[in-house]
Amino acid sequence: MAAAVVREFSGAYPGLAGSAAFIDTISLHEEKRFLETLDSGLRMVEEEFARIDRGGGKTFAGSIAFKLYDTFGFPVDLTADLCRERGVTLDEKGFEEEMQRQRAQSREAWKGGEVGVSDAAAAELSRAGISVEFVGYETFSAAARVASLFRDGERVREAGADEEVDLVTDVTPFYGEAGGQAGDRGTAAGEGTRLEIVSARRPSHDIVIHRAKVVGGTLREGMVLDLSVDGPTRRQTQANHTATHLLQAALRQVLGTHIRQAGSYVGPDKLRFDFTHFEAVSEAALRQVEDLVNETVFAVRPVDWEYLPHEEAVSRGAMAFFGEKYADVVRMVTVPGVSMELCGGTHVGNTGEIGLFRILSEGALAAGVRRIEAATGPGAFHQLREEADRLHLVAGELKVSPADAVERVRRLLAQVRALEKDVQEARRRxxxxxxxxxxxxxxxxxxxxxxxxxxxxxxxxxxxxxxxxxxxxxxxxxxxxxxxxxxxxxxxxxxxxxxxxxxxxxxxxxxxxxxxxxxxxxxxxxxxxxxxxxxxxxxxxxxxxxxxxxx
Structure with a gap:
């Protein structure tokens, strides 16, 4: 079927012909996954029928029918047919109640619940024509005037000691949480007032709102503060963000150009990268990806960025994300010869600042979407140290050197398997x-x-x-x-x-x-x-x- 589709539509979509093998692979994978899902669903159906038989009832629970629909993709008509074959009545009312409950939850999730404080503040600032100049690409500190203060979504003129408020300044070096990158934290001080900036958000492209706790003095609109980003935290976040770009480039090189970012988290502790792929990534492929990223890290390549028209950036090969809205002028971050992406986040000056890259885990997130978690610099070092400590612990228990631990474990496992085989044979006799x-x-x-x-x-x-x-x-x-x-x-x-x-x-x-x-x-x-x-x-x-x- 895939071959017929490629032949039929190659004229309108020239890229299809070159992707025919990949399309075949995806189709076969999806068919296999569907059959596995169908088998799991049928087992659940049989378990519910067994429960009904034990209880002497005649009704198939609507909640189970909904779970079959929601988790395994079972159409309710299929469940109803199976029920008729067994002389059981499907609780259609219960199914519909579960469906309505999920729809209500989805609507609430889409609305995001109540409007957040920062969102309310951003709306008022937008109406007032107030914007914030972000200078955090060039510096970790800046003098700024307090433009607005908000407490619980209401604008206030001042805040005293131990109060928490949303603070907006005319200029800021703080990166506001956006695009998967965590917001900065740090401090602010001026005119006898000291603040702890516990987080920063960017609810719109030209607004950064700082969540601030007044440590001492009184914070007032109009006063001038010296804002300072926590340097170590920002540097580690930057290292993780640049490493995410290198990771995507390495995945595309090893697994194929079908790899696309499907989500991410970049913080000081780790990075998380979600990407489109149809199967688990093998250990060999993960090692190859990790090696490619570290090769770029150790090569100390420059990390450049520039503003340019969106069309020009894409024509030069910059990665742009499907569904993302871009301005006419965009920021392009480049590691020459390795990666080129449209990105508004903060990055290291050169790849050597990443220090070390280490993949922590790889697994499934959703159908056709995989997730890799990784660490850089100190985080990667600590992870390696923990692995070394565990190896030394195992070696100590086995009374061998760490270098001989693996071979000793292999011999022990072979002995265990042989003993298990003997036990099974004895049981069968x-x-x-x-x-x-x-x-x-x-x-x-x-x-x-x-x-x-x-x-x-x-x-x-x-x-x-x-x-x-x-x-x-x-x-x-x-x-x-x-x-x-x-x-x-x-x-x-x-x-x-x-x-x-x-x-x-x-x-x-x-x-x-x-x-x-x-x-x-x-x-x-x-x-x-x-x-x-x-x-x-x-x-x-x-x-x-x-x-x-x-x-």
Whole structure:
């Protein structure tokens, strides 16, 4: 299908032909993911049917139907069809109530709840024609006049000691939180007043609002303050921001140009980068990405920035983000030969200031979106130190040097696997020895040889092997075996080939599993299940007799 689409639309979209292989990969991945999701959803459906059977009810919970819809993408019509097949009524009213509740929550989230204090202040400042000049690209400090003060969204003229207010100045070196980068913090002082700037936000492109706590004196509109950004915090944030640009460039080089930023966080402690990709990134690829970033860090390349028309920046190859609105004139940040992005954030002067780059984790965020967390400089060093400390701890426990620890662990694991294999083989021999004992409990009813028995604790594989051996001994019949192991019940049902037209091991084991609060399934001739209600194992095993003809 993908090939046909590429052929049909390549004329209108020339880039499709070159991306045909990638489109095929994405299509196959999405099909596989859908089938996995479908399987998970069907398991949830079976668990709900088992709950209904146990309780003797006839209603499929609307909340479960909604969870199937919301989590697994199950259309409610599909759930309703499955219910009809089982003679169960779907609670459509309950489903609709859950749907309405989610819509209400979504609307509230979209509105952002109540308007924040900074947003209210920004709206009033905008109406008054007040704007703030940001000078933080060039300096960490600046003299500024207090333009406005707000307390709980209301404009005030002054604030005393220990009060917290929103402070707006005509000039600021503080970067206001925006574009994924955390806002600056620092201090301000002047005319006998001292402030702690606990955060800074940029609710609009020309407004920066400082959250300030008055430490001493009285803060008034019109007074002049010396604003100072916390240097170490800003420098580490800058290092993480530039590293994010290098990370995206390395991901595109290693994984492909389909990589696009889908979100980010840049703070002094770490960086978080969300990006479009269809599968987990391998350890080898992550190492390659990490190496590429560090190569650029150690090369001490300059980090340049300039203002230029948006169209010119894009024509020169600058990365622009889909859905983002840009002004006619934009700021372009460049690491020559490596990265070129439109960005309003703060950055280091050269890549050497990053010091060191270390990937901390990689994982799924949503369908088609992955997340990498990483650290630079001191954060990366501390992470390496923690890993080294853990290695020395393990080496000490093993009584070997750190250099020999990995090989020692490998030998120990090989020994453990060999012992586990011996234990499993011993259990299977013991299971085979139980065939005669199990067969002694067989009885014939209605012309069908049947056996239901609890056996000694064993793993599921051993229980299956025992069931196979009993089936072979029976020649013709049905069976249901169960055991308790490590806080769970294991169940296996079997039907000899000549009786699969009349009995289904899958149905037998599913009914038995409902008694122990579990689920399962399989083929007509062999099926397996499990549950956690150990006290109901006898009841589960007795369910076999409901399938056997009386007489």
């Amino acid at each position: 013991a299971a085979r020895d139980l065939v005669g004992e199990v067969m002694s409990k067989a009885r014939e009813a209605g012309g069908v040889l049947s056996v239901s028995a609890e056996v000694d604790p064993m793993d599921p594989a051993s229980l299956r092997e025992l069931a196979d051996a009993v089936k072979g001994k029976m020649k013709s019949g049905i069976l249901l075996l169960g055991c308790r192991e490590e806080g769970r019940c294991h169940l296996v049902a079997g039907v000899t080939a000549d009786l699969t037209g009349s009995y289904s091991a899958s149905e037998i084991v599913r009914k038995a599993a409902s008694a122990v609060g579990g689920g399962g399934g399989g083929r007509k001739d062999m099926a397996q299940a499990g549950g956690s209600r150990l006290e109901n194992l006898a009841e589960a095993l007795d369910s076999l007799w409901s399938w056997v003809p009386k007489g």
